[in-house]
Amino acid sequence: MAVERTLSIIKPDATRRNLTGKINARFEDAGLRIVAQKRLQLTREQAEKFYAVHAERSFFNDLCTFMTSGPVVVQVLEGEGAVLRNREIMGATNPANAAPGTIRADFAESVEANSVHGSDSPENAANEIAFFFSQIEILS
Ligand code: DAT
Ligand code: MG
Numbered sequence: 001m002a003v004e005r006t007l008s009i010i011k012p013d014a015t016r017r018n019l020t021g022k023i024n025a026r027f028e029d030a031g032l033r034i035v036a037q038k039r040l041q042l043t044r045e046q047a048e049k050f051y052a053v054h055a056e057r058s059f060f061n062d063l064c065t066f067m068t069s070g071p072v073v074v075q076v077l078e079g080e081g082a083v084l085r086n087r088e089i090m091g092a093t094n095p096a097n098a099a100p101g102t103i104r105a106d107f108a109e110s111v112e113a114n115s116v117h118g119s120d121s122p123e124n125a126a127n128e129i130a131f132f133f134s135q136i137e138i139l140s
Contacts, residue, residue: 007128012070013113036076
């Protein structure tokens with residue numbers, strides 16, 4: 001499997017509970033490398049643009065309100081099959097369905113406040129990384 005990069009976001013419910021380090025340890029312990037990282041306050045406009053694919057969903061407005069409710073940590077993770085690997089480490093969207101030992105099973109508060117975002121395909125990863133980072137901010 002090829003070395004890939006994926007976009008990860010530690011969401012406001014997790015930064016609020018001071019879980020950034022514990023979540024980063026999950027990535028590093030699984031062999032993913034954090035090759036870029038910054039703490040941001042998303043604007044409403046950024047949240048709506050980032051989640052535009054969900055614009056017609058009933059939860060879109062609440063999702064954007066939640067994502068702007070506090071700081072997030074955006075990061076680029078790199079490693080073998082990083083996109084799928086990160087989805088495995090995160091667990092299912094709804095923490096009630098997330099496998100034991102995954103970030104969402106261990107830390108998420110609800111389907112909305114589910115602690116982390118991860119890109120779902122290499123194509124989306126490239127677009128989502130470019131949404132937050134310039135090439136010179138990413139250091140393998
Ligand atoms: P994922 O974040 O696992 O890729 P997604 O892309 O389907 O999941 O949805 C993006 C986010 O939207 C998700 O992390 C939390 C929120 N969300 C999804 N389904 C929801 C629902 N049924 N009710 C409330 N929020 C939801
Ligand atoms: Mg998604």
